[in-house]
Amino acid sequence: MNTRTAPSRPGIKAFTLDVLNGSSLGVVLALIPAALTSQILGLFPGNHIASAITMMVTVVQSLLGVFAAMAVGHMLRLGTLDAACIALATFVASGALTTTKTGFALNGTGSILNIMLTTFISAGVVVLIHQHLGQLKMVVEPTLILIVGGGIGLMTLPAMTAVQTFVGQLVANATHLTPILMGIVLGIIFGILIVSPLSSVGIATAISLTGTGSGAANAGIVVTSFVLAWFGATVNPLGGTLAHFLGSPKIQMANMLRRPRLFIPVIMGSGLCGGAASWLGMSGTPFSAGFGFSGLIGPLTALQQSHGQLVGLRVLLAFVIIPVIVSVVLKWGFIDGWHLIATDDVRLPND
Structure with a gap:
């Protein structure tokens, strides 16, 4: 397992740019498969292979938060465990996972704005603590980042969704x-x-x-x-x-x-x-x-x-x-x- 650590804590400007760049890369990675195949797959309605590919490219869009978080971890030169912890928190707070009467369901990409905010918070916590957990890092860090970063992200999700709804209303007026x-x-x-x-x-x-x-x-x-x-x-x-x-x-x-x-x-x-x-x-x-x-x-x-x-x-x-x-x-x-x-x-x- 890769456990490399950043040689030093990045400044707030460099940290923010890494989060933005990583999030942008995550968006592209999540959307490219569907974008490249959607028009072709539409030519084969009912085909089981086309249906399987449609399922694949649709599901990966809901993992946008995971891709963004892993890319941010890479840009920050964090280890695999650190990046994965950020991905855990970002995924649960992305808005792509919704609660149903029978359990949970994936629904779209989620709120990109909240994905970025959760990734920013979670990555910030990781950068602050990841070198101080010692041998307990593998045990403590995933749960800590999930609860802290993911918990804050879940609290901000309604507000970030409201921002997107407000912008949608402005667009509708146009x-x-x-x-x-x-x-x-x-x-x-x-x-x-x-x-x-x-x-x-x-x-x-x-x-x-x-x-x-x-x-x-x-x-x-x-x-x-x-x-x-x-x-x-x-x-x-x-x-x-x-x-x-x-x-x-x-x-x-x-x-x-x-x-x-x-x-x-x-x-x-x-x-x-x-x-x-x-x-x-x-x-x-x-x-x-x-x-x-x-x-x-x-x-x-x-x-x-x-x-x-x-x-x-x-x-x-x-x-x-x-x-x-x-x-x-x-x-x-x-x-x-x-x-x-x-x-x-x-x-x-x-x-």
Whole structure:
């Protein structure tokens, strides 16, 4: 068993960034399997192999808190036991585990905001005590971190869920605006949500965001992927660049929160593309609204849900051509022209 320990306690800034980066990685790990397979599996209804794969990729989404906690433990250079203790506490407080009349059930990814908070608290306790437990560490630490970190996380879960519900209500109000303005507002909101600690899929599902509102929201996420991937293409490895599309631009969450100026091009790009998607008549479902380009869920759903002439061309314009053009222009302006943003601002952490 790996029992390495951190050479020294990290400062609060470095500690916070490690928690944010680890949580972002956990989101990508949990969502990539479902994103890559959902459209393909839909072609085989009733097939037992497809059903088995669907079960697999659905269950792992509920383990988002475990993935995030283990990634945070790795980033903090904690031992396997320490990271596993953080994962225990985070999982029980994630909100993915619900109580039923017959026991317990897994239900979705849980509250990403509470996952991050619980991981932060639990990891903090581990960093403070893990070197002082001596030979009793294996016996004491799992129970202590589970009760303290998980207990506090369970107490904060209603509040964190209420925050997500409140944001969902704000998003729902935006659907009452005129179509183009609605597209701009929803594009911006979801462009911000996808790089925030909140779940874009959870909010879109909670308010049943459909139709052109879903298409606009999805376009905001798509262009956020393009913008951040294009901004960091020269400093990030190919896998990291592709992860913005195949996984989620949420991998940039730590960079976004550390450097708020990055939100400026994201807001500009998502507003433009959200409005364009609404003008082009792009539609979608609550599920596709929060996923963006990942697994081609957004574009393929728009192709199926949108009506009128030249649907394929309009989908290509809304989800590829316009986002690429916007990304190139924004990079030229913010990085090459005005030098307001550096490519290192979007550099992903090394594994």
